[in-house]
Amino acid sequence: MNRTLEHILPRVQKPARYTGGEYNAVVKDRRGVDVRYALCFPDTYEIGMSNLGMRILYGVMNEMEGVWCERVFAPWLDMEEEMRREGIPLYGLESGDAIADFDFIGFSLGYELAYTNVLNLLDLAGLPLRSEERYGLSPLVVAGGTCAYNPEPLAPFVDLFVLGEGEEVSQEVIHLYRKAREECWSKEEFLSAAADIPGIYVPSLYQASWREDGTLAAMTPLEGAPAVVTKRIVQDFDHSYFPVRTIVPSTEIVHDRVMLELFRGCIRGCRFCQAGYAYRPVRSRDPEILLRQGIESCRDSGYQEMTLSSLSTSDYRPLERLCDGLLEWCEPNKVSLSLPSLRADNFSLGLMERVQHVRKSGLTFAPEAGTQRLRDAINKNVTEEGLLRSCRTAFSGGWSSVKLYFMLGLPTETDEDVLGIADLAEKVYQAWKETTPNPKRGVTITVSTAWFVPKPHTAFQWEGQISMEEYLRRVKLLREHMKGRSIKYNWHDSQTSFLEAVFARGDRRVAQVIEQAWRQGAKFDAWSEGFDFDRWMAAFQTCGVDPAFYANRTRDKDEVFPWDVTSVGVSRQFLWRERERAYEAVITPDCRAGCSGCGANQLCPGGKCDA
Amino acid sequence: MHRVAFSKADTAKFISHLDLMRTFQRSFLRAGISIKHTEGFNPHAFVSIPLPLSVGFSSACEVLECQVLNLPLEEVPARLNAALPAGITVHRCYEGVRPVKELCYVNYIVTMEYEAGAPFGAESAIRDLLARECLVMEKHSKKAKSGKVEVDLIPLIHRATVEERRDTIALDLILRAQNPGLNPELVVEAIRTHCPDAAPDFVSFHRRAVLDENLQNWE
Numbered sequence A: 001m002n003r004t005l006e007h008i009l010p011r012v013q014k015p016a017r018y019t020g021g022e023y024n025a026v027v028k029d030r031r032g033v034d035v036r037y038a039l040c041f042p043d044t045y046e047i048g049m050s051n052l053g054m055r056i057l058y059g060v061m062n063e064m065e066g067v068w069c070e071r072v073f074a075p076w077l078d079m080e081e082e083m084r085r086e087g088i089p090l091y092g093l094e095s096g097d098a099i100a101d102f103d104f105i106g107f108s109l110g111y112e113l114a115y116t117n118v119l120n121l122l123d124l125a126g127l128p129l130r131s132e133e134r135y136g137l138s139p140l141v142v143a144g145g146t147c148a149y150n151p152e153p154l155a156p157f158v159d160l161f162v163l164g165e166g167e168e169v170s171q172e173v174i175h176l177y178r179k180a181r182e183e184c185w186s187k188e189e190f191l192s193a194a195a196d197i198p199g200i201y202v203p204s205l206y207q208a209s210w211r212e213d214g215t216l217a218a219m220t221p222l223e224g225a226p227a228v229v230t231k232r233i234v235q236d237f238d239h240s241y242f243p244v245r246t247i248v249p250s251t252e253i254v255h256d257r258v259m260l261e262l263f264r265g266c267i268r269g270c271r272f273c274q275a276g277y278a279y280r281p282v283r284s285r286d287p288e289i290l291l292r293q294g295i296e297s298c299r300d301s302g303y304q305e306m307t308l309s310s311l312s313t314s315d316y317r318p319l320e321r322l323c324d325g326l327l328e329w330c331e332p333n334k335v336s337l338s339l340p341s342l343r344a345d346n347f348s349l350g351l352m353e354r355v356q357h358v359r360k361s362g363l364t365f366a367p368e369a370g371t372q373r374l375r376d377a378i379n380k381n382v383t384e385e386g387l388l389r390s391c392r393t394a395f396s397g398g399w400s401s402v403k404l405y406f407m408l409g410l411p412t413e414t415d416e417d418v419l420g421i422a423d424l425a426e427k428v429y430q431a432w433k434e435t436t437p438n439p440k441r442g443v444t445i446t447v448s449t450a451w452f453v454p455k456p457h458t459a460f461q462w463e464g465q466i467s468m469e470e471y472l473r474r475v476k477l478l479r480e481h482m483k484g485r486s487i488k489y490n491w492h493d494s495q496t497s498f499l500e501a502v503f504a505r506g507d508r509r510v511a512q513v514i515e516q517a518w519r520q521g522a523k524f525d526a527w528s529e530g531f532d533f534d535r536w537m538a539a540f541q542t543c544g545v546d547p548a549f550y551a552n553r554t555r556d557k558d559e560v561f562p563w564d565v566t567s568v569g570v571s572r573q574f575l576w577r578e579r580e581r582a583y584e585a586v587i588t589p590d591c592r593a594g595c596s597g598c599g600a601n602q603l604c605p606g607g608k609c610d611a
Numbered sequence B: 001m002h003r004v005a006f007s008k009a010d011t012a013k014f015i016s017h018l019d020l021m022r023t024f025q026r027s028f029l030r031a032g033i034s035i036k037h038t039e040g041f042n043p044h045a046f047v048s049i050p051l052p053l054s055v056g057f058s059s060a061c062e063v064l065e066c067q068v069l070n071l072p073l074e075e076v077p078a079r080l081n082a083a084l085p086a087g088i089t090v091h092r093c094y095e096g097v098r099p100v101k102e103l104c105y106v107n108y109i110v111t112m113e114y115e116a117g118a119p120f121g122a123e124s125a126i127r128d129l130l131a132r133e134c135l136v137m138e139k140h141s142k143k144a145k146s147g148k149v150e151v152d153l154i155p156l157i158h159r160a161t162v163e164e165r166r167d168t169i170a171l172d173l174i175l176r177a178q179n180p181g182l183n184p185e186l187v188v189e190a191i192r193t194h195c196p197d198a199a200p201d202f203v204s205f206h207r208r209a210v211l212d213e214n215l216q217n218w219e
């Protein structure tokens, strides 16, 4: 270990995050590799190591001959201070080498509030922030993940974006890079060739122009770059890479367990949900394969906990069969199995009873809206009856705590819908009173509301976020109607949701605000230790950018969006139709009940979705 | 009761005591070694480390107690070493006979580094300090109301050798292990307090041996 590092580690919190050396961390011989890749997660080690996508890409790239992929996380504030003081540049955890000398620096972008951390990591690495100021072919700054579906707020900083699932396309980019290096291409030559790879968006090859009213006029592709870049998907999910042998951190992380991925995509089509649209179409993995992967992963890692991680786990067709198979192995081996996201309407207590090791702790439901009308408008297929039925079964089985998640500020929401949340909570309480076998123990019903953030590539991408005053008024209204000691009400902080709304649909002008805020010290915006709203407002002002223009404005049907250069496979016409249906409170059946023609089937061989 | 003797170095120095226990529990599973579990609602593999090591210390003489159920003990080290993270090496697994209470002393090597070379007179100042009749320091205590207690270090230091090299001063300390034990960090703190000129820029701590009453290796 580096001596300076050894000197500072005793002074920082949780130093084990910064050492590497974990079981299954990949260490290669420097002399045997010709491509060094820094896979960066712009948040803490504990969060980044819990991300299955990171583990998959890490495994895929390290399986490549001659490629050494290492991990980088955002050092916590105390560590950053020490690193800057001692002049330690950002390093890969596996080798301890400075990543500025690597060939690739790849960021996984999961949430918008990590954007300042991306800039901060580049700076800690000792690199210029802007793509145009990094002249050489390497290091190339790459970014992917859910946020890449609107790449524009980071466009000036990133050399190329990978849209969609990165397993295959990352390898193609590395192959092209090798060729470029061999033939001594310039960075520009490389980027221009990379733009021909499906799924690669090279921001410097697009020129943004604006109208007088501030909306985008066009994103003009240069040098033959494609007008629209369509995301990549892994078609054969059965045979795609799964990290059976994966790093086991020596210190506790957020999701410290084996994560099995049953399928990608979601059949549901909730109209607010970016993941639901962006990961289409559904591709499932065979239960036999999952069973094998689950058992092997536990054996290899020594984890005694396994979770099934997919968007809407209970929609996995052979779920029962899979759980039976897993439990048969888990029980004698003292491994506990958990199902994180069961739906309220087909929740099966029997299954829950059997899988949840720590039984009767907490049940979680996300009805998202308080009235049936609004739930229909957002296409959330949860009925009051279904929810109460599930609660009754659970309560009579002895459960005594329920968490209910809602959003405030959804399109078409009225005060009646807001109060519907309080009503529903009250009905859940009544259901408990009627069914619980042990009334003395009491019940805790936790109601949480988040402020709705309209996201790109959803049916609500045209919507304005309600104003902060209005959001707070609705919170207050709800709070005043939330009665009873058994019902606890939490609401999400409004300031970060506002910023999220700006970034989610921001364009290149927002990039300078992010840079400005970072220069004024912004980082770790998703953490209260880092977030400073006033700093952000000052940055908007300095840059002459009005955040409300991005967050609160309702867009015209045909407005050019910054993310129109990217496609998730779902057509804009379909999304508009979904928006109109939302205003009529008409539901759209899920993909299994019938195809609604969103267009994502074009991504599948033969144009057929396996919902 | 079986004991696993291991060392902890390099990156593994920064694994905390609790994390280390969890790491061993998982490593036993990875290595296919079954060990005895605790009883109760949430049974887990029983492991215990009698003398926890501070985060950041290296050690050549750690001991973990457990009960191996399915293997000859000689096979344990190789299997475990293949399953442990970098920096932890198991040397031996054996039937523990001597009770933990016979573990009386710990031998530490404390290396104090000086960027500009060891200051003139530091070595003798430290030697004098440790030769005092009594040396009272405040230390944190969870039990005391004020959060602090006073301890006299001298009776807890069995032997101290001070040796100056070019830009380091090495302390070879034999300290009481338990009831009460002395953490060598407190010795360095005493040096910082009483011999400010000898205050080091950086200190590293290494646990070299655990000893019984007669200063023989305890195992």
Ligand code: SF4
Pocket: A266, A267, A268, A269, A270, A273, A274, A275, A276, A277, A311, A312
């Ligand atoms: S069920 Fe709805 S909210 Fe959940 S992932 Fe699917 S579309 Fe999104």
Ligand code: SF4
Pocket: A280, A281, A282, A591, A594, A595, A596, A597, A598, A599, A600, A601, A602, A609, A611
């Ligand atoms: S094409 Fe049809 S089945 Fe496939 S994802 Fe779209 S709506 Fe669903």
